[in-house]
Amino acid sequence: MPSKIEVEYCGTCGHKAQFDELAEKLKEKIPDVELSGREGRRGSFEVTLNDTLVHSKLQTLAFPDYDDVVLAAKEADEGKPPRTKLKQQTITSCIIS
Template sequence: MEQNSDPEVSVEYCNKCGYLNKFQELVEHLEEKHPSLKVIGREGRRGSFEVAVNGTVVHSKLSTLAYPDYEDLSKIILETKEGKSVRKCKEQPITSCSLS
């Protein structure tokens, strides 16, 4: 059964860590793919970049130390609009760290 309504997408981000820009980048990407989508953002815990779809956390930077994969998140939104269950999001590769 097809729902066709936009899911609720919310993001908790740490502004002190400079994640407001990353939040705005994510919103721009998602709204380009889903023009009627509204993304709710709020400043939250230190180090956070937590993304929830319909109240289910699909990505946690606090747990993964990575940002969500924007394309996969866009697919999750499409799947949710089609009535499928919300699933976890893939992460962007971490490229700014090196282990010695």
């Protein structure tokens, strides 16, 4: 049974671009994934896997690592329960002026 992933993202903040990037990666690696996204709360990027919240930008202030979202979805496809702690993206450039 394919994983069901729902993403709530902040449209005001422009997080739809991040949703589109995650969606592309998921569809590339798991073609039969059930994926939906919708605009939601300000600052949000909340990822739910099979009705379990697996990442909250509102709590962590970071986006999830997309490869880890794919891995978690593959594990769920194998019958494992969704992990509730996913890796976060690391910021590779920081400019302090």
